[in-house]
Amino acid sequence: xxxxxxxxxxxxxxxxxxxxxxxxxxxxxxxxxxxxxxxxxxxxxxxxxxxxxxxxxxxxxxxxxxxxxxxxxxxxxxxxxxxxxxxxxxxxxxxxxxxxxxxxxxxxxxxxxxxxxxxxxxxxxxxxxxxxxxxxxxxxxxxxxxxxxxxxxxxxxxxxxxxxxxxxxxxxxxxxxxxxxxxxxxxxxxxxxxxxxxxxxx
Amino acid sequence: xxxxxxxxxxxxxxxxxxxxxxxxxxxxxxxxxxxxxxxxxxxxxxxxxxxxxxxxxxxxxxxxxxxxxxxxxxxxxxxxxxxxxxxxxxxxxxxxxxxxxxxxxxxxxxxxxxxxxxxxxxxxxxxxxxxxxxxxxxxxxxxxxxxxxxxxxxxxxxxxxxxxxxxxxxxxxxxxxxxxxxxxxxxxxxxxxxxxxxxxxx
Numbered sequence: 111x112x113x114x115x116x117x118x119x120x121x122x123x124x125x126x127x128x129x130x131x132x133x134x135x136x137x138x139x140x141x142x143x144x145x146x147x148x149x150x151x152x153x154x155x156x157x158x159x160x161x162x163x164x165x166x167x168x169x170x171x172x173x174x175x176x177x178x179x180x181x182x183x184x185x186x187x188x189x190x191x192x193x194x195x196x197x198x199x200x201x202x203x204x205x206x207x208x209x210x211x212x213x214x215x216x217x218x219x220x221x222x223x224x225x226x227x228x229x230x231x232x233x234x235x236x237x238x239x240x241x242x243x244x245x246x247x248x249x250x251x252x253x254x255x256x257x258x259x260x261x262x263x264x265x266x267x268x269x270x271x272x273x274x275x276x277x278x279x280x281x282x283x284x285x286x287x288x289x290x291x292x293x294x295x296x297x298x299x300x301x302x303x304x305x306x307x308x309x310x311x312x
Numbered sequence: 313x314x315x316x317x318x319x320x321x322x323x324x325x326x327x328x329x330x331x332x333x334x335x336x337x338x339x340x341x342x343x344x345x346x347x348x349x350x351x352x353x354x355x356x357x358x359x360x361x362x363x364x365x366x367x368x369x370x371x372x373x374x375x376x377x378x379x380x381x382x383x384x385x386x387x388x389x390x391x392x393x394x395x396x397x398x399x400x401x402x403x404x405x406x407x408x409x410x411x412x413x414x415x416x417x418x419x420x421x422x423x424x425x426x427x428x429x430x431x432x433x434x435x436x437x438x439x440x441x442x443x444x445x446x447x448x449x450x451x452x453x454x455x456x457x458x459x460x461x462x463x464x465x466x467x468x469x470x471x472x473x474x475x476x477x478x479x480x481x482x483x484x485x486x487x488x489x490x491x492x493x494x495x496x497x498x499x500x501x502x503x504x505x506x507x508x509x510x511x512x513x514x
Contacts, residue, residue: 230496235485281485283437289491294432299512303505310501 113311114211114228116304117219119286122264123241123257125297126234129290130215132301137308140212147199147217196275216268220285221276230308233281233289234300240293315513316413316430318506319421321488324466325443325459327499328436331492332417334503339510342414349401349419398477418470422487423478432510435483435491436502442495 116133120126127143134141203219206212207226214223220231236244242257251257272280283289288307290300318335322328329345336343405421408414409428416425422433438446444459453459474482485491490509492502 233485233491237486283435283483283485283491283493284439286491287493287496289435289485289488291485291489294489294513295509296513299509302512303508306505306508307497307501310504311496311498 111228113230113308115207115223115226116213116230116232116308117223118213118215118232118234119218119220119280120215120234121236121241121281122261122268123245124234124236124292125244125300126292127215129234129292129297129300129304130213132297133304133308134213136301136305137211137213140206140210141215142203142206142212143215144217147202147214148195150202218272218276221272221278224285230288230304230311231286232304233286235281235289235291236293237291244292313430315432315510317409317425317428318415318432318434318510319425320415320417320434320436321420321422321482322417322436323438323443323483324463324470325447326436326438326494327446327502328494329417331436331494331499331502331506332415334499335506335510336415338503338507339413339415342408342412343417344405344408344414345417346419349404349416350397352404420474420478423474423480426487432490432506432513433488434506435488437483437491437493438495439493446494 116130118126118130118133120129130143131141199217200222203214203217203222206214207219207223207229220229223229224231238258238261241261242254245251245257245260246254251260269280272278278285288304290303292300295303318332320328320332320335322331332345333343401419402424405416405419405424408416409421409425409431422431425431426433440460440463443463444456447453447459447462448456453462471482474480480487490506492505494502497505
């Protein structure tokens with residue numbers, strides 16, 4: 111079965127989101143990440159009606175949802191989700207996956223879509239040093255000490271969130287088809303490898 | 313720094329050895345695996361002299377060492393190494409890595425060469441089902457039950473061996489640059505991805 115969907119799980123500061131966005135653009139398919147999905151789920155007012163029609167929200171490129179993302183406070187900051195919101199997001203992801211080919215970054219989408227055979231599950235990670243460097247280049251932090259703190263904080267939260275909602279271990283190889291370490295591999299190379307894989311699997 | 317060496321660690325039955333051999337052939341570089349390294353280390357009589365000259369043993373393709381491999385009893389079967397043999401193999405691997413560009417499969421080579429920046433570390437794995445299927449297709453086992461037993465046995469031994477000699481956890485993402493799941497990705501695709509990565513890293 112040809113692949114239709116890519117999930118990307120990633121350590122904070124590993125460029126996973128940047129990679130996911132570029133993959134979606136190159137393949138010309140939808141792109142969904144935490145910020146967009148949280149916003150869509152909130153805007154829906156948690157109604158089943160919105161979820162049924164969520165296929166309408168299918169941005170073809172990252173730019174399409176920039177105005178939405180801008181409404182969010184905190185940018186990429188971690189927002190502890192409520193169970194209700196998570197449940198709603200999960201239904202939203204399942205509904206999107208039914209309707210279109212897309213890239214989904216984060217949100218334990220790998221777990222949600224684990225039984226489908228047309229989904230490629232990617233994990234993007236890196237050593238702490240390279241992630242600190244990336245955050246500082248991005249201007250997201252004031253110094254290395256803050257970068258380190260933010261990275262450890264995010265990783266701990268993602269790990270905890272993933273374990274709580276899935277019963278599995280975040281970052282464990284068995285849950286993914288390809289794991290890419292951006293300490294060694296450039297984001298551009300990772301995009302190429304993922305795109306190549308997506309179009310190669312028969 | 314351009315990459316010179318590839319280490320491939322792999323779960324039993326995941327096609328890691330087949331992938332490693334094909335990568336070496338495509339790149340036209342040396343290929344070393346457990347059987348060859350054990351044999352070379354044994355033939356050396358554990359003398360420093362052999363190790364100093366081990367660069368002479370640089371098979372350009374898998375076929376070159378087929379006669380050597382044939383002398384081994386047990387084929388791919390796990391042979392519990394003695395500490396002495398392991399130490400000798402380690403020196404052999406370090407010596408080979410000094411002298412030539414190559415692919416090294418198994419033998420905790422990723423740990424041995426962890427401080428070098430010109431080494432690409434790959435982990436090849438797969439779910440139990442796909443590995444059982446592969447072993448049966450290869451005619452290495454009589455039935456699925458035996459395949460399962462052999463796989464679990466090998467994995468346990470590799471895990472234990474790796475932990476004992478390295479103090480690290482086998483299969484943990486932080487130890488590798490790329491992890492490929494052959495339950496989803498064909499060995500041919502994996503070869504392409506590794507070759508592309510090897511020649512792309514500046």
